Amino acid sequence: MRKTTTLALLATAVVALGCGSGATDATSSKGDSNAAKGEDKAAKAAKIGQPARDGKFEFTVKSSKCGVAKVGSSMLGEKAQGQFCLITVNVKNIGKEPQTLSDTEQKAYTADGTEYSTDTGAGIYANQEQSTFFNEINPGNQVTGVLVFDIPKTVKLAKLELHDSMFSGGVTVALS
Known part of the structure; x- marks a missing residue:
């Protein structure tokens, strides 16, 4: 048995x-x-100037400028460890309820797949006129702000991965 x-x-x-x-x-x-x-x-992948949707947000990358050494004013600001890449983005809430935009959910990548996160501190100085990121956006409203990435001087960004939240799949926007 x-x-x-x-x-x-x-x-x-x-x-x-x-x-x-x-x-x-x-x-x-x-x-x-x-x-x-x-x-x-x-x-x-969308390109600069083309709308790209992820979840409740429609992102339109307006411009990309790298090689910036400092953001902010002469009195208050932040210096890059390498170089700042300033990505101007318009974000529209296309959903039916408020949604919070967070810069920490946005990523940048080089052609070989190296990932970079935003520099939130530098982003505060780059967006002096208003607090764009970590901002609740009501349905139908939109904001424009600057995502700041601190990357080595020899690096070139190839694309962004933009997210409406930490749980979304993201949408790719080519930078070149």
Whole structure:
């Protein structure tokens, strides 16, 4: 009786492992499918001046300027560790309820895929006239502000990934 129970448990374990193996294969092929979607997403990337939607926000990158050494005034400001890239973005709430815009959810990438985050402190100085980021935007309203990335002097940004929230998939905007 004991051998039968042991064999039954062993058989159940083998079947379970086999099912897990099938799940891994399904995940892999789903991953391949997602990779293909990622290629489609990259192929459909918006360009400067073109609107791009993610969730409740419609982003339009107006301009990109790199090589900036300092933002702010002569009295108050912040110096770049390398160079600042200033990305002017218009953000419109296309949803039906207020949505908070956060600069920390926005990413910039080089051609080789190196990721850079925003410099929120420098962003405060670059957006002196108003607090654009971490700002609640009501439906139909829009704001324009500057995303600031502090990157090495020898680096060139290729694209942005803009998000309506930390949970969204994001939308790609090519910078060149």
